[in-house]
Amino acid sequence: MVKTALEEAAHKLHEANSVVVTVHVQPDGDALGSLLAMARHLKNIEKTVCTTWGEEIRIPAHYKWMPGIDEIVDFKHCIDADVLLTLDCANEHRLGFMEKRLTRFSSIINIDHHIDNSKFGTINVLDFSASATCEIVYDLLRVMNADIGADISTLLYTGIVTDTGRFQYSNTTAKALRTAADLVDLGANPNAIFQNVYENLSFASLKLLGVILERSHYLEDSGLVYSYLSDNDFKQADAAMADTESFIDYLRIAREAKVAAIFKETSDGKLKVSLRSKGDIDVGAIAREGGGGGHRNAAGFTLALTIEDAVVWISERIKSQSTATAAS
Ligand code: AMP
Ligand code: MN
Ligand code: MN
16 A cells, blocks of 8 residues: 555654654744644653754744643754654745754654645655645644644644634635634634634734834735834834734735735844735745745745835736736
8 A cells, every 4th residue: 555645654753752843933823833733742642752943932922822832942952853843844944943953863754735845854744735734734633543632623723724814815725614623623712712813912013003004005006015014113012023923914905905015124124024915926936036935825035125125026026927927
């Protein structure tokens, strides 16, 4: 019998005594959900687990409530193990400092749903139709005959609800909804998760949403709606970049918006760009050209440009994609 990648991964994990579980830097809900769900299951089956990611560990305020979040340790403590398990990580560079440690591991299981995944694992469990890595983790846990209780369900549901933009983006498939329904049956509480993730902003950060909306611009020729926050805006609101993760969804709601962009100035003067598209525009391709990555409709990258130049750079690429689509 030919083994599927899922079965191979399950087998390798069952065989292992120790596992380092890791995700992309600046983890989002899908990264944290898949990380903590896998860590919890592996601990339940008596594996030695190191749960980490490759930068200084800072937990976004709206994810601090997640079950097992206190068990995350600094990557410096996660040196050797039988298996390195990476989740929601499209390529080696997204591992941050963990990238340098890759050669220490003879087995690397790479579980991901990004279409541009570089297949850096020794076992690659890739499902590009999955709404979230958490959806694949659910399939893996079923293959592993895991005991999926309320905590694991809550973690996996969190990854799916955040990566689908609350079940509204184009990756909201019937399977995503079915998996979410299973997870509710198994103990996830959608309302509690919604409040913890989406109604957990400090009042000062709420004001930043006002700033973003007030400063938004619309470029008719490209269909780009964009806004920005300076490093000083973050400092004044005592907010972290992750606190403003969901703000881009408010720019998308303009009927005119083909693509929404938010520029966030980092403390070293660069621009972290978040892009979302509603239709045919492949913002993942634009982000890759800028040295980042992501999905067709949701992507990000960091640019060393002024906002004015970044806007021109992105608009040009939206327009050339629109022209190419119109011509085909
Ligand atoms: P964000 O706009 O930061 O919420 O990211 C949206 C999507 O793009 C997510 O799937 C991220 O994993 C991906 N992404 C963001 N930044 C990068 C980057 N620098 N390199 C590769 N993928 C990224
Ligand atoms: Mn992610
Ligand atoms: Mn994801």
